[in-house]
Amino acid sequence: MSAGTDLAAGRPWPLGAHWDGRGVNFALFSAHADGVDLCIFEGDRVRTLPLREFTDQVWHGYLPGAAPGLRYAYRVHGPNAPASGHRFDRQRLLLDPYAREVLGRSSWPAPDDPAHCLKACVVDEAFDWGDDVRPSIPWTDTVLYEVHVKGASRQHPGVPEALRGTYAGLAAPAMIDHYHRLGVTALNLLPVHHFLDEPRLTNEGRVNYWGYNTLAFFAPEPRYAARVGGQSVIAEFKTMVRSLHAAGLEVILDVVFNHTAESDEAGPTLSFRGIDNASYYRLPADNPAGYENFSGCGNTLNLACPRVLQMVMDALRYWVDVMHVDGFRFDLAAALTRDSAFLHAKRQDPLLQRVKLIAEPWDIGPDGYHLGRFLPGWSEWNDRFRDDVRAFWLTHEADVGQLAQRLAGSSEVFGFAGRAPQAGINFITAHDGFTLRDLVSYQSRHNELNGEGNRDGHGHNLSWNCGEEGESEDPQVLKKRRRLQRALLSTLLMAQGVPMLQSGDELGRTQAGNNNAYCQDNTLTWLDWRHADDGLIDFVAGLVSLRQRFPQLRRRQWLTGKATADGQPDVLWWHPAGRPMQDTDWQSRKLNAFGLQLAPVPLSGLVERRKGSRNARFGLQFTPEAAVGHLAQESCALLCLINRDEIPVSFLLPAGVWEQVCDSSAQTPFATCRREKASTVPARSVQFLRLES
Template identity: 40%
Template sequence: METLLTKKKQGAVVTDDGCYFSIHAPQINQIQLAIFNNDEPRFFDMKHTDGGAIHQCFIPNVTEDTQYSFCRKIKGSTQWLLDPCAKKVTRHPLCKKMLAAVTVKDQFDWQDVERPSIQRDETLIYELHAKGFSHLNRDLPEHLRGKFLGLCHPVMISHFKRTGVTTLQLMPIAASIDEAHLKSKKLTNFWGYNPVAWNAPDNRFAINDPVDELKTTVRELHREGIEVILDVVYNHTAESGEPGPVFHYKALDPLFYLHGYDGQFQNFTGCGNTIDLSHPPALKAVMDSLRYWVEEFKIDGFRFDLAATLGRRGECFDNAGGFFQTIYQDPVLSGIKLVAEPWDIGPDGYQLGHFPMGWLECNDKYRDTLRSYWHFNGQGLGEFATRIMGSRDIFSASVWPQKSSVNYITYHDGFTLQDLVSYQQKHNADNGEQNRDGHGDNRSCNHGVEGRTDNQSVVALRERQKRNLIASLLFSFGVPHLLAVDSLSHSQGGNNNAYCQDNNVSWPEWELDNNAKYFQTWMEAVISLRKQYMMPFIRAFSGAGRHTNRVEWLKQAGQPMEWQDWESERTIALHIGIGQDGNSLMILANPTADAASFSLLENQWELLLDTRQSSINKVAPKVVDNRFELIPHSMAILFQRGKAEHSL
């Protein structure tokens, strides 16, 4: 029977006796429910409630896996409307341009598997595309490649655990559609940042049932101690601007979208429309969606695409706005991981560091600084020092790890790591926009040859630069983010905006050449070194005890850096120590084309890694005396045990 709880939920709620349907549609006087049986619809009138804003009905004997749609009559024609709260979607039986919803009964055997609950400071994010990452992995059964279930197969779990990542960040997995301009070019929105149903896992990632298969995937990853966070798009929908298609909100409640002074949709997302979360029904829809993913799929957190949009009131950003306050007080959402892409393209759209307490933020300043330092002969030494120390000019160490930087070198948008060291220019001709799309400021370097080459000296330098960038990332303060395809040394052929390339441009090859094998093994070892050696420093330098530690910036001869040195020097030595006599780390960096000899002042340093080497000795670290030489374009990390450990 219907219950009060059921009546408060929008969309379709299956009970033991039938199904309750509800939709928010204040702009429509009369709306009907259509239930499809063998493509023949049965129509049901819906009753007005809540002052006419809510339309609802209860249909007995409706079970799960029933197709349905909402509709209204306009000038004698039927306008089909997709349930915006749909939990599963399928092709509309009567209208090829539309999708229909499918009822879902929320039940699943989680087998008492608990969430891993990885601490923020222990988190290592591994970003991947649910289809693309495993599509060419021939060690997987063919029917699982590119599917949700492929991600929890023992072959993939072995890869994740061997790599040492704690948290998978899945690129958008909610149902999305292709934009019109892509259809005309016979391309597809591979990345999925064009959502049409926020709550429905996309069918393209499933063998049969996307809901059950995604839940199974999350359960099995959790069983192995691996978290799952979703990249979510609540800043716009696939309805685009005024001339764009109508799927739901445009007809149901146009106030979902932010409007300008001329009555036109504001386009702060670059996608034609902008969700207005100062509109209470829009805020409710987003919050209901977030809770659904957490409660029914046990999702561990979210990365919010263009998150500045979510805090907008008109043209202004408010980090104390309704969206943030609602999450803060919500018992379901307040304890999960929240990651912001802290900008959009609207006015006052760059908000790095301005999100509320409890949010992690993707740090593009880190990305650009690290790229410039290693590719341009030590450019920006002072900012390099700031970024690897956790960007404390933006994220105070007093509140780490509750609010801290997500550090990254590469993300899904932009060059892969392999292309970052192999291409001077973007090569996006395959996207059909005359190479006009994609970021123009890549801070990349081809090291003498554009693209692939057999020149072994160029290849060796590229491999060393990859190691420099990843070693810097993994021994920086903050939460590291790795692009999963980088662990396979994947190249997109210089395409830095492969959003529409559902092909080998985006699918990494798993049969690796020797250089890729060496790099994969090396990266796994450095992640292990981070956990063993860097994590105690991250904890010691966070919060109230941060001022009790030692930090020294040194020149090659061992003298402290003076203010004028930050403009003239290119090499650097960072000495950090826990307390007054605890363990120490020394990070040496030489981004120049000349060798650099460093005076260490103290003896008995253990060499953890030297990027001149493509492998790491896992048996016993090499002991280094008071001098260490770096070859051109290389770095080293050394460790010294404190007095307390020596006395044990």
């Protein structure tokens, strides 16, 4: 069909551009505009059609004969009065905030030239999902794997070269084999919404590798598309999701609704600013020409405006309903809650109630640290876990009591309003900061390659180089680093709550001490598969299997120390001298070793089921009442012994015969052996023992 020459009235809903088989309806929100022009791109020609209808602050029109593939943008008329919060410029071509696919790349400064502006493309959402089934893995059984779409497969020799670094590459069989080998259940993708590189980075020949600079909240980032066989970006993304679901893996998106790529008042006008600056952004009451900057990126989206909140909710529903994703991690989520109804809107939304929601519970604004303040139904990144675990093992700035609190799920933070231990997302490392290997190899950050004089990135990392900065050939230094990495991982996988692994940590990946590699799209950040530490991969896989095997590591209720139905306390904190911990023990700064005994969890109602191609690595998957894994769950007491000292510590054991199932320091860590009465825990290590029946 060829598009008509005149616009019909159309409808003010849904917002965006939608094809109905006969034409396309266009609807754009702008409360303060004086007029809106729809600009249609036809080769080198731009056809301008005024949107004459204005209903409930929405400009709209219908173009008969228009079809998918049509490229368009807007010009928006209104006052150019920054002192009043308005930054309209009728010369600017602006991207539709509801664009499903974005064409072109922005250059700096933002051009008025139609040939170089960003354009939206009308799309056909049809896709054959086949028998796609969402894995719907319970939070208790979830193991998150934070991963960058490009960096994950860019150097993987088992991924076809044409697919490396793409959506298709992330779901290639060789990658899925690795996820199954580890036993992770959900991929947490760094941002995949269409984003831009900041002008400073572009001028310096760098890019925004992480992608926390979103411009289009409905459009997948095209730079990650392989486009094999002419497949569209949207179709490739959906195919990736379908393949990961077939492998039993959930897909969680890292989303950035706290700010946009338009930055501060000196930034480019590409979309929101030119459409309705005063509605889309938070502006200081005493200086509407500026921006409230709770994100640290120049601006803050104004979710207190109902139409902006609607856009965020529409985007979330789109990614769940149309793109089939299974959840979201919200970057700087505290910014979304300021003066807005976002949390309540999410709570009553029937579609979003079904998916996983994770908050990074802070921003940089006043009272910006909101850890533990989100509502039931949310999980939160637990930075106290990260800091206390690092401080316990690496700097000795945290004592046994602090570590015990983190192992117990941080109930003092999350234990209210009926929330469970799964309200906390536990992690040692994430994209922002040192890798696990660098955490035990560098005392200080080394970010010189970022071009900011090594001033960027965290200065307080709670890291320890084990006696030598950077790479080392000293056997004693390497031994310490090996043991500490495994002890940190063991702590992560034994703790109550939801564990998150940073991709590449299991490979032994280094970033040469760069703890803010956001602008390094190169071998510094891409996973180095050819030099992967197979022993470390197997160690992580073994820990995940232990977590699946012992349900008391994944409790739905808080540990209390009170007796269970069979008379045993759910947790018994254990002193190396062979007795329960006492108040004076918790207060000791000299105690470097302790343990915890976890009572069995009843296994009633657990039934295996087979799921054909969706089987995990070992061919079995459990019902939601059980772990997703290959080992039969065990109803027996589990003893975890922890020693951060520089020398071995002998523990007198609770009564019974114990089987050691893991020694993090051993060359064969999961070799079993019997322990009666006592067990010696090597320096800087963790042991797991099960009580024989």
